[in-house]
Amino acid sequence: MSDLEIQAGLGRSPHAGTGGSTRPARPARRFGLAEVLAGLFALFLVTAALFPALVAPGDPLGIDPLSAFQTPSPAHWFGTDESGRDIYTRVSHGTGSSLLIGTLATLIGLGLGLVLGTLAGMLGPVVDFTVNRFLEVLFAFPGLLLALLFILIFGPGVATATVAVGLATAPGYARIIRGQLLSVRSSAFVEAATVLGRSPGQILVRHILPNTLAPLFVLGTLGIGQAIVWASALSYLGLGAAPPAAEWGAMLSAGRTYIGSAWWMSFFPGLFIVLTAVAATALGRGIERRMRHS
Amino acid sequence: MSGAASRTAAVRVRNLVVGFGAPGTDPVLNGVSFEVAPGECLALVGESGSGKSVTARSLLGLAGENSWVRTDELSLAGTDVRNLTAAQWRHRRGSDVGLVLQDALVSLDPLRPVGREIGDSLRLHTRLGAAARHARVLEVLDRVGLPDSDNAVRKRSGELSGGQRQRALIAAAIALDPPLLIADEPTTALDVTVQAQILDLLASLKRAGTGILLISHDLAVVGRIADRIAVLHDGRIVEQGPANEVLTRPGHPVTRQMLAAIPVDKPRGLRLSPRTAAPVSLAPPASDRAAAPGPVLETTVLEATGLVKRFTRPDGTPHLAVDGVSFRLKRGTTLGIVGESGSGKTTTARLALALTRPDAGEVRVLGQAFSAATEKERRRLRPHLGAVYQDALSSFDPRLSVEQVLRDAVAGGARRTGRGGASVADRARVLSLLDAVGLAQGLLGRRPLSLSGGQRQRVSIARALASDPQILICDEPVSSLDVTVQAQVLDLLDELQRDRGLSLLFISHDLGVIQHVSDQVAVMLEGRIVETGAAAQVFAAPQHPYTQALLGAVPRIGY
Structure with missing residues (x-):
């Protein structure tokens, strides 16, 4: 899921999809299978994040050396690790921190992007030029590299990893917000409001901001999946959460040593990272489609 | 005709039924039959939604996804094409039948x-x-x-x-x-003089032996080259016959309505659309300053003097979009500005609305400085000016419903005149506006996106009227509408003008429309007004060669 792809989806004119002069009322499409599955999985994730004991009553850090390296079985659905800890319990308990990191990172990215994008889009050509050149410098670094650079300066840890991922995603958001602002500002309905005698302040609050910010909701949902993948990647590299903490990236990293004999140790945390990212994308796309057709 | 019929028809269709969704249900085309002989032009005429384009597409095997087609006969150049595979269709298209679409830019x-x-x-x-x-x-x-x-x-x-x-x-x-050429609204997006040339081109292809199926919403356009006309309404052909007969002795009410809708050569004030069942009742405007009936005072409400606007082309050369344009709009009258694309009409409208700053010259509204004032000072005068745009849809905030759009317009007006934010009064005002433009209350909750083109334009007019303006600036308000819908909107504007004493600056590329609506006319060419005067005079005795050329190119019925 690249930034480009997101841009392609959202950078359209506010009235995208109006081919003919009249569009018959489109039959309200019910939820597709992908959206239902994604929704169910998201529900499970949120439950696991808020009340981990509800979905997995065990102790994620409880050691039981006698039952180490057990294959997945009815007793241990996802198997156990080298210290006999139940992988299913650990994956479930790790949901909270993964989701929190992903959401916080996305919020940081969106917030920074909003500030930079608004500066560039609203304050005239000089600021626009400056902000754009700054963003281009940031764009020159791959996102993850930017995050690594930040961690190099401030040291590893969950908090730094979160901020690092947020920083790395900010330039993309800033670009999209700036473009959206510019297109809304020059749109015919803003001009129509001027003709009606509205002041720039009224127009900003009533028309420009809502039309710029509405797509951010979709962007955020799509971005959470990406942020979780990146945060897990940092943990995998040992720069985020550290073992034995029940965090997906860290668990993935711990299982790497035993990948030849105990595949389940890396497989299930990895599966959850992938499924979370897929679910977030499916939900984001669903929201986007509904917003465009409403 | 009998000689042509003995040869193989370029296309012959009998009892064509097309629908979308479950086979056999809700057909959009219901038993359409016609044939086009080589060297003949059949015009298929109907309003949008009547099934014109579906017919054209069905002849090409492109009825569309999710569609079903049933027909007793469908043959192209004598070959039965009812059961062709996709690959066989590809072979037919282009060699047996050619298609020309409306929008060449995207085609x-x-x-x-x-x-x-x-x-x-x-x-x-x-x-x-x-x-x-x-x-x-x-x-x-x-x-x-x-x-x-x-x-x-x-x-x-x-x-x-x-x-x-x-x-x-x-x-x-x-x-x-190909023996058959299907032209789907081939001239709708073009200026009148270019339209005339394209029609001449189609006529010459016809003479050379190509069968032409011409699809259009405008009877006047097809009258120029069609041998026969079929009128499509609700998926059925309601009338079919030789062009002369259909145009001069229309048999079906739909045909008569379409003919009545053509504005060319219809005197100002003559209704173009059938009167709506309930006469439009108008809530009296809140302030009656403009609606004084009786003899109109010869006062100028909008005045432009020596407007100049320069743009820079992409290659850096300067371009004079508007070059010394002056006009006066008198109270209660309509000034029509006509010109082809690129003549500077829209820039003139934007200058008049002070949406762009003139490089020279001035616009005065009600005798007060407008273009020369600051936007803050202008805001005091803006309520006197309403604007109606060509693309109504994009002039609405996509998030807002019809009610919100109108409420926004009304609420601003209320606060200005110190009536407070009384929401009940606002609601009543919104309803009276809706009534004035002939829209049902049921549309209030809808988004403009789900309205038809004519309804959108009505909402746009209602919004422009919200502040009880004295001047309405209309930039191509009807050029994206069907002829019949255009007639309704023109009638509405005419009614509103009489009831409210509005002064209209009406901009259009369509000389027929301008002739019908205007008291005064200004003809624009390359940024200049080349001819101006009373409408009757200009149209009766055009002085400038360009005006003469424009007049000659207007499609008319009856010659």
């Missing part, structure tokens, strides 16, 4: 030279070598009258003008000499 690949586009069908359908293909491309470009064809083949669609693009598109359609 041609913007990245490829038009010569290549035209050569494609030759490459796919013939065994001609590259040199022979090139020669044939030049030949068809010459045939469609594209000037300088040697150069034109190398140009991309963006480098051609609208008329040239349409010619290139026709060239692509006739490259394989």
Whole structure:
């Protein structure tokens, strides 16, 4: 899921999809299978994040050396690790921190992007030029590299990893917000409001901001999946959460040593990272489609 | 006709039924039958939604996804094409039937030279070598009258003008000499003079033996070249016959209504659309300053003097969009500005609305400085000016419903006149506006996106009226509408003008519309007003050659 792809989806004119002069009322499409599955999985994730004991009553850090390296079985659905800890319990308990990191990172990215994008889009050509050149410098670094650079300066840890991922995603958001602002500002309905005698302040609050910010909701949902993948990647590299903490990236990293004999140790945390990212994308796309057709 | 019928018809359709969704349910086309002989032009005329385009697409095997087609007979050049596979259809299209669409800009690949586009069908359908293909491309470009064809083949669609693009598109359609050419609204997006040229081109193809199925919403346009006319309404052909007969002695009410809707040569004030069942009741405007009936005072409400607006072209050369335009709009009258695309009409409208700053000259509203004032000072005068745009849809905030759009417009007005934010009063005002433009209350909750073109334009007019303006500036308010819907909107504007004493600045490329609505006329060419005067006088005795050319190109019925 690249930034480009997101841009392609959202950078359209506010009235995208109006081919003919009249569009018959489109039959309200019910939820597709992908959206239902994604929704169910998201529900499970949120439950696991808020009340981990509800979905997995065990102790994620409880050691039981006698039952180490057990294959997945009815007793241990996802198997156990080298210290006999139940992988299913650990994956479930790790949901909270993964989701929190992903959401916080996305919020940081969106917030920074909003500030930079608004500066560039609203304050005239000089600021626009400056902000754009700054963003281009940031764009020159791959996102993850930017995050690594930040961690190099401030040291590893969950908090730094979160901020690092947020920083790395900010330039993309800033670009999209700036473009959206510019297109809304020059749109015919803003001009129509001027003709009606509205002041720039009224127009900003009533028309420009809502039309710029509405797509951010979709962007955020799509971005959470990406942020979780990146945060897990940092943990995998040992720069985020550290073992034995029940965090997906860290668990993935711990299982790497035993990948030849105990595949389940890396497989299930990895599966959850992938499924979370897929679910977030499916939900984001669903929201986007509904917003465009409403 | 009997001689033509004895030859193989270019297309023959009997009892064509097409629907979308479950087979057999809700057909959008219901038993359409016609045939087009070689060298004959059949015009299929109807309002949008009548099934014109579906008919055209069905003849090409492109009825669309999720569609079902049933017909007793469908033959192209004598071959039954009812059960063709996708591959067989591909072979037929282009060689048996060519298609020309309305919007040449989107129908041609913007990245490829038009010569290549035209050569494609030759490459796919013939065994001609590259040199022979090139020669044939030049030949068809010459045939469609594209000037300088040697150069034109190398140009991309963006480098051609609208008329040239349409010619290139026709060239692509006739490259394989198909016996049938389907032209779906081929001139709707074009200026009148270019439209006349394209129609002449189609007529010459017809004389050369091509059968033409011409699809349009405008009877006046097809009257120029059609031999026979079929009127489509709700998926059925309600009337079919020789063009002369249909145009002069229409048998069906739908045909009569379409003929009545044509504004050309209809005197000002004559209704173009049938009166709505309930007479439009108008809530009296909140302040009656403008609606004084009786003899109109000869006061100027909007005045432009020596307006100049310069733009810089992409290549850096300056371009005078508006070059010394002056006009006066008298209270209660309509000033029509007519010109073709690129003549500076829209820039003039934007200057009049002070949406862009003139490089020289001035606009005064009600005798007060407007263009020269600051936006803050202007805001005091803005309520006196309403604006109606060509693309109503994009002038509405996409998030807002019809009610919110109108409430926004009304609420601003209320606060200005110190009536407070009384929401009940606002609601009543919104309803009276809706009533004034002839829209049902049920539309309030809808988004403009789900309305028809005519309804959108009515909402746009209602919004413009919210502040009880004295002046309405209409920039091409009806050019994206069907003739019948256009007639309703023109009638509405006329009614509102009489009831409220509005002064209208009416901008259009359509001389017929301008002739119908205007008291005064200004003809624009290349940023200048080349002729101006009382409408009756200008249209009766045009002085400038350009006005004469424009008048000559207007499609008329009855000659």
